[in-house]
Amino acid sequence: MLFRILDKQEFHSLVDLMLESTEVIGPKKIGGAVDGRPIHQYLPLFNFHELDLEYETTEIPAKSYFLPYLENLSTWRFTDDDWSQEIAYRLHPRVILGLHACDINALLKLDKVMTREFFPNPYYISRRKNSFIIGVDHHPCRGGFCRSLGTDTVERGFDLFLTDLGDRYFVAIDSERGFTMLHLVTVRQVTQRDTDDYLAARQEIASGFGPTLELKQLPRVLDLQFDSEVWRRWGAKCLSCGSCAAVCPTCYCYGVSESVAMDFTRGAKVKQLYSCNLPDFAQVAGGHDFRPERETRLRYRYYHQHRGFLEQYDEPKCVGCGRCGRSCLAGINPPEVIGDLLAAEESS
Numbered sequence: 254m255l256f257r258i259l260d261k262q263e264f265h266s267l268v269d270l271m272l273e274s275t276e277v278i279g280p281k282k283i284g285g286a287v288d289g290r291p292i293h294q295y296l297p298l299f300n301f302h303e304l305d306l307e308y309e310t311t312e313i314p315a316k317s318y319f320l321p322y323l324e325n326l327s328t329w330r331f332t333d334d335d336w337s338q339e340i341a342y343r344l345h346p347r348v349i350l351g352l353h354a355c356d357i358n359a360l361l362k363l364d365k366v367m368t369r370e371f372f373p374n375p376y377y378i379s380r381r382k383n384s385f386i387i388g389v390d391h392h393p394c395r396g397g398f399c400r401s402l403g404t405d406t407v408e409r410g411f412d413l414f415l416t417d418l419g420d421r422y423f424v425a426i427d428s429e430r431g432f433t434m435l436h437l438v439t440v441r442q443v444t445q446r447d448t449d450d451y452l453a454a455r456q457e458i459a460s461g462f463g464p465t466l467e468l469k470q471l472p473r474v475l476d477l478q479f480d481s482e483v484w485r486r487w488g489a490k491c492l493s494c495g496s497c498a499a500v501c502p503t504c505y506c507y508g509v510s511e512s513v514a515m516d517f518t519r520g521a522k523v524k525q526l527y528s529c530n531l532p533d534f535a536q537v538a539g540g541h542d543f544r545p546e547r548e549t550r551l552r553y554r555y556y557h558q559h560r561g562f563l564e565q566y567d568e569p570k571c572v573g574c575g576r577c578g579r580s581c582l583a584g585i586n587p588p589e590v591i592g593d594l595l596a597a598e599e600s601s
């Protein structure tokens with residue numbers, strides 16, 4: 254990996270140049286919460302001053318720019334005794350600026366599913382390939398447990414990654430196009446002082462994390478505690494609203510429906526992201542439901558995050574961003590649920 258130093262003024266110029274030529278998405282303050290904390294969202298930027306790289310987190314992940322909640326897969330129509338189909342991949346390039354390490358790690362996990370050899374997702378791939386990713390280092394966020402999952406840092410999956418050194422950024426470059434992009438402005442080589450400052454900044458970030466969860470044994474514990482009362486207790490709280498999956502940067506379950514015009518001359522195939530906590534998620538033809546209880550659906554979600562995905566891809570699906578816990582009106586959050594499971598295993 255290559256590293257360069259980018260002064261803040263040059264960074265400003267770089268963003269201005271990007272804004273002139275392409276769509277730029279970045280963290281933007283959209284309001285305040287009742288506790289006074291600012292609320293940020295990844296939104297299209299119209300000028301540099303809308304960008305707030307000091308943001309803590311966003312309620313909605315950048316997933317929606319790669320896997321939209323609602324997506325038109327194809328439209329078809331009958332005309333002159335023949336039919337035609339239109340499939341539109343989004344191909345125009347864009348910059349997604351300011352992603353944190355956990356969210357870039359989330360994209361790397363989605364890549365494993367969406368770009369696999371069998372049944373790759375061309376809609377996702379076209380958006381991923383046409384998105385220039387600029388990540389940024391940040392201090393630990395409320396409710397996040399990324400360090401327990403090793404996703405508080407990231408080594409790939411971005412074009413540029415910035416670490417704030419006060420008057421300048423320490424820039425990690427992980428793609429040719431990232432290297433080329435920096436030719437638009439003035440950068441300089443890294444000196445020993447820059448490296449020392451970078452390591453000190455990284456150390457300061459690392460020391461801000463609280464105690465980590467010991468998750469090595471979690472897949473085994475999940476199997477052993479399959480019938481644990483922990484699931485009944487947390488399941489009884491669950492409202493089956495599906496918010497946790499909607500805000501999760503790695504949840505990708507979906508349904509497909511077809512809408513057809515009354516005269517059968519045109520129609521559309523629409524994909525909608527779905528949640529395994531919703532009451533009808535495991536319902537099949539004939540009305541049978543494999544997971545009719547809230548606790549079994551909640552358990553399934555945790556198994557997919559920390560057991561099933563790991564079996565398939567050698568790593569958990571969860572990146573510990575904490576969004577599901579923050580959005581859950583019932584107060585269900587992974588660190589507490591997992592903590593209860595580990596405690597149940599210890600006491601059994």
Ligand code: SF4
Binds near residue numbers: 490491492577582
């Ligand atoms: S865990 Fe929370 S956010 Fe998820 S479905 Fe249940 S109540 Fe909704």
Ligand code: SF4
Binds near residue numbers: 504558570572577578
């Ligand atoms: S399960 Fe929760 S903490 Fe884990 S990645 Fe999804 S939203 Fe973030």
